[in-house]
Amino acid sequence: MLVAATDPKALWYLTRSFGLVSLILLTVTVGLGVAQLVRYARPGLPRFLIAGLHRNASLLAVATLAVHIVTAVADPFAPIALIDAVIPFIGRYRPLWLGLGALSFDLLIALVVTSLLRQRMGLRAWRMLHWAAYACWPIAVVHGLGTGTDARTGWVQLLYVVCVGLVLAALAWRLSTRWTTAPVGRRLGGAAATAVIVVSVAAWASQGPLRAGWARRAGTPSAQLAPGAPTPGSHR
Amino acid sequence: MTRTRRLLVDPIRCDAHGLCAELLPEMVQLDDWGYPIVSDQAVPAHLLGHARRAVAACPTLALLFAEAEVAQPARSRR
Numbered sequence: 001m002l003v004a005a006t007d008p009k010a011l012w013y014l015t016r017s018f019g020l021v022s023l024i025l026l027t028v029t030v031g032l033g034v035a036q037l038v039r040y041a042r043p044g045l046p047r048f049l050i051a052g053l054h055r056n057a058s059l060l061a062v063a064t065l066a067v068h069i070v071t072a073v074a075d076p077f078a079p080i081a082l083i084d085a086v087i088p089f090i091g092r093y094r095p096l097w098l099g100l101g102a103l104s105f106d107l108l109i110a111l112v113v114t115s116l117l118r119q120r121m122g123l124r125a126w127r128m129l130h131w132a133a134y135a136c137w138p139i140a141v142v143h144g145l146g147t148g149t150d151a152r153t154g155w156v157q158l159l160y161v162v163c164v165g166l167v168l169a170a171l172a173w174r175l176s177t178r179w180t181t182a183p184v185g186r187r188l189g190g191a192a193a194t195a196v197i198v199v200s201v202a203a204w205a206s207q208g209p210l211r212a213g214w215a216r217r218a219g220t221p222s223a224q225l226a227p228g229a230p231t232p233g234s235h236r
Numbered sequence: 237m238t239r240t241r242r243l244l245v246d247p248i249r250c251d252a253h254g255l256c257a258e259l260l261p262e263m264v265q266l267d268d269w270g271y272p273i274v275s276d277q278a279v280p281a282h283l284l285g286h287a288r289r290a291v292a293a294c295p296t297l298a299l300l301f302a303e304a305e306v307a308q309p310a311r312s313r314r
């Protein structure tokens with residue numbers, strides 16, 4: 001399928017592709033954040049470079065998400081307002097799943113802004129807020145599965161699996177590192193909580209977005225579902 | 237312009253990440269445990285930019301500027 005500039009579906013393609021690019025960037029950001037925390041370094045890959053990449057990947061994610069959001073709002077097919085991207089759960093179009101995207105975006109903005117002002121806000125407050133990264137990323141993944149049209153496409157599923165695998169590996173790395181001062185009990189708790197979340201999300205995904213008929217169940221307004229409705233970018 | 241800046245490490249906060257020594261090797265060396273030894277000289281003007289980057293990059297915000305007034309009649313300080 002060619003995405004010509006005149007194709008009425010172009011906006012919708014942009015929304016989806018920039019969503020996936022943002023997922024990759026967020027995954028990279030989390031991985032680099034952990035790499036920085038555990039003091040990973042190699043000859044030719046010094047720590048300041050990892051720190052800089054971590055920061056820049058997160059800034060890039062903000063930019064790609066801006067495209068993701070603006071194109072989603074501009075797409076005449078789905079009734080999404082700009083405010084739905086900022087204030088969670090108020091929209092008409094798949095309110096829960098879109099709302100999770102808004103929530104994740106809010107967390108991302110909070111993470112980036114506080115990090116840029118880190119020197120002024122003090123270390124403790126910044127550290128506490130930076131934990132939000134571990135909420136921001138999984139919420140974004142559930143948003144992607146729940147809103148996405150692509151959850152049933154093979155290579156997209158592969159991308160999700162790779163991203164989830166990378167973040168799980170980063171978490172395992174973080175929980176097992178000698179740099180962590182947290183007591184063993186708390187680390188095991190973290191690992192157990194992670195396992196519960198992964199299993200529940202996987203169970204939900206296999207019953208929900210990975211099955212046919214998700215669009216209706218996800219809360220797509222009936223106007224967009226009616227057969228023969230005007231469909232520039234017919235969401236399944 | 238009589239303000240000079242020196243660098244200080246807060247030894248309690250410092251976690252021996254060593255970013256500062258990577259970014260400002262002219263003024264920061266690491267000891268055998270990876271903790272920084274910072275020159276006590278004033279930061280020369282041509283290194284100020286690098287020093288600022290090192291201060292901003294320290295993961296634990298342990299690298300700090302210490303402002304030192306150089307003796308000279310205190311004129312309007314902004």
Ligand code: HEM
Pocket residue numbers: 026029030031032033034036037038051054055058059108111112113115116130133134136137174294295296
């Ligand atoms: C301007 C943007 C950002 C800056 C300057 C920044 C800075 C940092 C720094 C300095 C650390 C290391 C802390 C340490 O070594 O003790 C860190 C850790 C981390 N960052 Fe960021 N960060 C930014 C944005 C983000 C975003 C947007 C995310 C995720 C969505 C993120 C995820 C993480 C994670 C997961 C860690 C490991 C934290 C831990 O396990 O305690 N960061 N970040």
Ligand code: SF4
Pocket residue numbers: 245249250251252253254255256257270271272293294295296297298299
């Ligand atoms: S960058 Fe900060 S934590 Fe790392 S060695 Fe320098 S002062 Fe210490």
